[in-house]
Amino acid sequence: MYNPRMSDHSILPTPESILKGVFGHDGFRPLQREIIEGVLAGRDTLAVMPTGGGKSLCYQVPALVFPGMTVVVSPLIALMQDQVTALLARGVSAAFLNSTLEKDEYFGTVDRIRAGGIKLLYLAPESLANERTRELLAETRIDCLTIDEAHCISEWGHDFRPEYRTLAEIREIAPKAVCLALTATATKQVRSDIKKTLRLADPAEFVASFNRKNIYLSVEKKHNPVHRILGFLAERPGESGIVYCFSRKQVDDLASELASGGHAALPYHAGLSDETRAANQERFLRGEAKVMVATVAFGMGIDKADVRFVIHYDLPKGPEQYYQEIGRAGRDGRPAIALLLYGYGDTRKIRFFMEEMSAREARKAEDRLAAMTAYAESRTCRRAALLEWFGERYEPDGAAGACCDACDRPAAAETDVTVPAQKLLSCVLRTGERYGLAYVVDVLTGSRQKRVVDNGHHKLTTWGIGTEYGKDDWFELGRVLVEEGYLAKSDDYGVLSLTGEAKSALAGRETISLPVTLAAEGAGGASGKPGAKSGASGKGPVGKGKAPVAAPDPSADPEGSRIFAELKRFRTALARAASVPPYVVFSDRTLEAISAAKPASPEDLLRVTGIGPSKAEKYGEYVLKAVRGEPFDE
């Protein structure tokens, strides 16, 4: 076990030596060093870092320097086990206390804490309500109190947890402990709530850039989504990813469609039994199931480094949620893709749930939805649109394939859309310039909804004249007509009216050319043949050409490629034998680093990024054998 007290007699461990020696990393990520130094100096700290930014090290490193214990409060019970397993594998004495523990385990852990044998203790917030736990903490030396997912404290956050409100009390139990609050999502208001509730004294505040550079952002119209996802998966055999859906039923349906399409896909939602959920999550983490089809119930705290894509089958409720969900991709720093399939109908589903909210809540929900649709509809850089929500300005650097589909799209090609534009404009006119786009599109596409019939609009000459296009196309055209000044949209209900320009366009019969791509559907609408759409929706940027390559290029480095394959086989066997996810043994990145460095001796091995002494001792012999091309017993 790693024991920093040894250092009482030798040199004190530094954050750098712990980073390399225990965690096997060569350098700190942005802000990690500043946060760690502040915490070690006893300064209360609030740090906002994106998912995957490396928050855990910010308390794990100081925990190994402090003589006493570090307590980490986290709402993610499922994650505690994984974190503790990973820490133990690195030789760090860590444990957790939560409601899932059997009595024996609980008391075993308590004894170890009393004996001073635990450096890092993970705690569920509700455990603090337990008198025995409080007594235990009161009599233990606690040097650092870390509050993970600290945004849960705030009612303004998107994930408020009432039990977090009581966390101020823990500060009274351990008044001398420095407090570190960590979160991936916090607007200004949430940050100020966190500082107040946790009574942070003159805290240092760090807000990291939210730009996850390695995640390529892309949005496509939701045409034949199942077909599109099948095509997407077919281009990426063997890659892991998550598909988020709005409803449990959608999850079940899609998971079985993907499975019958030959993909190792599993469902995950709150309606499944605990055992099924745990088993499915486990299979995904181990890489046996490649695709997790899930509701938002999946993913909090999932640290699977090699998730290569996150697809949203439905529109998320807001940018915070979206950001957090796509943040589960590419945690290993290698290229990943976030693809949102955007259908205008999705906003209706989200609004449906706003009806039950208080006016204040509904207002906040409406703001989030508006930001989300602005992202989905943006014709300029999506990264800039997303980061703006987090108060960050972003300037695209223009490198092709590096940012988003909007940046990669050739300067908007204008098409002649005179006929469909005239149809839409006249439909706005005929319905009396009193409705929003959704209603106008209903009339255009021949809806017999009660509202349309009650208004007598099914008798208009413009009723049903737009069946050659799908609703999404009409929505896009409507939006561009607003953007280009043909239609005016009222601020409150989005009522459309014709501008002077539109009137003259209608009267003068001039050509209307706009930057839209409309894909004629035929009267069948969404039932059009699968495949007919792939040209329009399968935009180049997320094609295989830009997809990440897992192994070294065999033609450039045949030896490296052989070693990589060998190590992967070895990792799978070890992970299975130890009942841990493969990344606990070695990350893909580490495998790549070994394959590239081809270490010949234990000393060489220790110089490889991702290999610390503990890993070298455990696996070094096997790794060196794999490099030399010698067989090893599984």
Ligand code: ADP
């Ligand atoms: P967060 O909690 O912010 O979502 P994690 O702490 O789980 O992020 O870190 C995400 C990933 O980044 C992990 O796989 C972790 O091992 C890796 N990581 C963190 N810090 C570093 C670093 N300094 N160098 C290399 N990898 C790092």
